[in-house]
Amino acid sequence: MNKTLLKSVREYKKQSFLTPFFVILEVFMEVLIPLEMAKIIDVGIADGNLNYIIQRGIILVAMAMLALFFGVTAGNMAAVAAAGYSKNLRHDIFYKIQQFSFKNIDHFSTSGLVTRMTTDITNVQMAYMMSIRLLARAPIMIILSWVMTLVLNKTVAMLFLIVIPLLGGTLIFIAKKAHPHFIKVFDEYDVLNNSVQENVNASRVVKAFVREDYEIDKFHIISKYVYSLFTKAEKIVAWNSPVMQFTMYVVILVIVAIGGNSIVTGTMQTGELTSIIVYSLQILMSLMMVTFVFVMIMIAEASTDRIAEVLNEEPEMQDSDDAVKDVANGEIIFDHVNFSYAGKDGTLSLKDVCLHIQSGQTIGIIGGTGSAKSTLVQLIPRLYDVTGGAVKVGGVDVRNYNLEALRDQVSMVLQKNVLFSGTIYENIRWGNESATDEEVQNVCKLAQADGFVQEFPNGYNTQIVQGGNNVSGGQKQRLCIARALLKKPKILILDDSTSAVDTKTDALIRKAFREEIPDTTKIIIAQRVSSIEDADQIIVLDDGKITGIGTSKELLKTNEIYREVYESQVKGGAENE
Structure with a gap:
């Protein structure tokens, strides 16, 4: 088991250590029981001694009860340890993901992370439970049963010295042949989960375009491939049982032949032969148990590597001990900023960006698709780190801030922002969990959301x-704007987040911003010129470079890109009227 993962056992170490201890006690009882049975047969029954039979029978029952007690205790402790271990693993993975930057998250797909926290952890949980219980049981059972067999009959004991390595090697060979197929399965699980996630998230689009059959076929192809991989692996593993059964019957036949001859010659008694057969079955079943656990561990090995990959991922952004925890104001400076999603050797998305935004200003950003508008604003709350240069907020490099303190003062509203399960009150309070109902309603009024919320039967308690x-899309955007406003940030970024509302509502939102939060720096990315026309400054981006900065009037005179956009929208709108 991977050392990184074993750190998650934590408070369940006691159960993990006690499980093998009780398993060993259970094995001792089970090994002694056949010996008592032999004595009852060879002494009590052979001599017709009823008192001896009763005496040994009581001891036998006591041993069986103790074995049952130790077995149940070991099983309970193994279940607690394994379930607790998986609980801690889920906690550790989820906690680690919360520390990831966007760049870290980009390394893993959403479906891949979900598979790791579900299927992979379940595999590890099962392997861990079997390891602390069955792996402790099987080897000790094999050794003690073989020792008891050696005491009773050396010839049979020598037979097992040949059978155990031969059978064990065969079963391990079978398990290793199946292992590569199990590894492939879990990679395909990611693809399968991704297909389901896409289909559910885009269910309206699927139905609108009547693509249900296509999606079913796509899912069927992936599902069938997972099925074929599992089938190949299981067909190989299926050899375990017939090989085991064949060996078991052959060994028992040989033992009966040897034992029968020994009984005839008087060197062995009937009870001893019975005990040897029981010990033989214990040895063979323990061997099969070992290989079964070995198969589970090999299945879990692929899952272990995938989980460890997440736990070992180093968060790109970590707070220093002397991180700044107070954002002075909403001033923003881009000092010769370069940025690439692929790092220093990648293609630059932003190229030598120099920009100075005064605290409290309203800034509009416009540009074509792929001009890096969203990339630019994502550097402000440090969702990504610059590749070159520096971004400063309140006069401090964002890399020197405590991340939580910085992001508390920089609210972002995305075009495709997300609402969570719960009431409208609960969703808005993501911005400030201690906000009163009045505060929530006030920011909804500023975001022009109060009107439609009040029309719901349950108002702000609507689920x-x-x-x-x-x-609707426009309602969702307005609720997300309200949520951002509730944080009372020093910087508010709207990343094309009024695209789904009409121009009148858009104008009312901007009017509320001017009047109610004049000291907040407001950055508005928009495709509509009307959304940013009255901004203090408008930034024109093209291919990751700033091609113009100024008011709408200034840019109409000096910037060809802005002029083309303005004329196409304003004149086009006039013609349509």
Whole structure:
């Protein structure tokens, strides 16, 4: 088991250590029981001594009860240890993901992370439970049973010295042949989960375009491939049982032949032969148990590597001990900023960006698709780190801030922002969990959301389904703006987040910003010129470079890109009228 993962055992170490201890006690009882049975047969029954039979029978029952007690105790402790271990693993993975930057998250797909926290952890949990219980039981059972067999009959004991390595090697060979197929399965699980996630998230698009059959076929192909991989692996593993059964019957036949001859010659008694057969079955079953656990561990090995990959991922952004925890104001400076998603050797998305935004200003950003508008603003709350240069907020490099303190003062509203399951009150309070009902309602009024919320039968107690699919795109955007405003940030970034509202509502939102939060720096990314026309400064981006900065009037005179956009929208709108 991977050392990184074993750190998650933590408070369940006691159960993990006590499980093998009780298993060993259970094995001792089980090994002694056949010996008592032999004595009852060879002494009590052979001599017709009823008192001896009763005496030994009581001891036998006591041993069986103790074995049952030790077995149940070991099983309970193994279940607690394994379930607790998996609980801690889920906690550790989820906690680690919360520390990831966007760049870290980009290394793993959403479906891949979900598979790791579900299927992979379940595999590790099962392997861990079997390891602390069955792996402690099987080897000791094999050794003690073989020793008892050696005491009773050396010839049979020598037979097992040949059978055990031969059978064990065969079963391990079978398990190793199946292992590569199990590794492939879990990679395909990611693809399968991704297909389901895409289909559910885009269910409206699927139905709108009547693509249900296509999606079913796509899912069927992936599902069939997972099935074929599992089938190949299981067909190989299926050889375990017939090989085991064949060996078991052959060994028992040989033992009966040897034992029968020994009984005839008087060198062995009937009870001893019975005990040897029981010990033989214990040895063979323990061997099969070892290989079964070995198969589970090999299945879990692939899962272990995938989980460890997440736990060993170093968060790209970590707070220093002397991190700044107070953001002075909303001033923003881009000092010769370069940025690439692929790192220093990648293609630059932003190229030598120099920009100075005064605290409290309203800034508009416009540009074509792929001009790096969203990339630019994502550097402000340090969702990504610059590749070159520096971004400063309140006069301090964002890399020197405590991340929580910085992001508390920089609110971002995305075009495709997310609402969570819960009431409207609960969703808005993501911005400030201690906010009063009045404060929530006030920011909703500023975001022009109060009107439609009041029309719901339950008002602000209306339940939002997962993803906010029971509200329109424009309603969702306004609720997300309200949530951002509740943080009372020093910087508010709207990343094309009024695209789904009409121009009148858009104008009312901007009017509320001017009047109610004049000291907050407001950055508005928009495709509509009307959304940013009255901004203090408008930034024109093209291919990751700033091609113009100024007011709308200034840019109409000096910037060809802005002029083309303005004329196409304003004149086009006039013609349509």
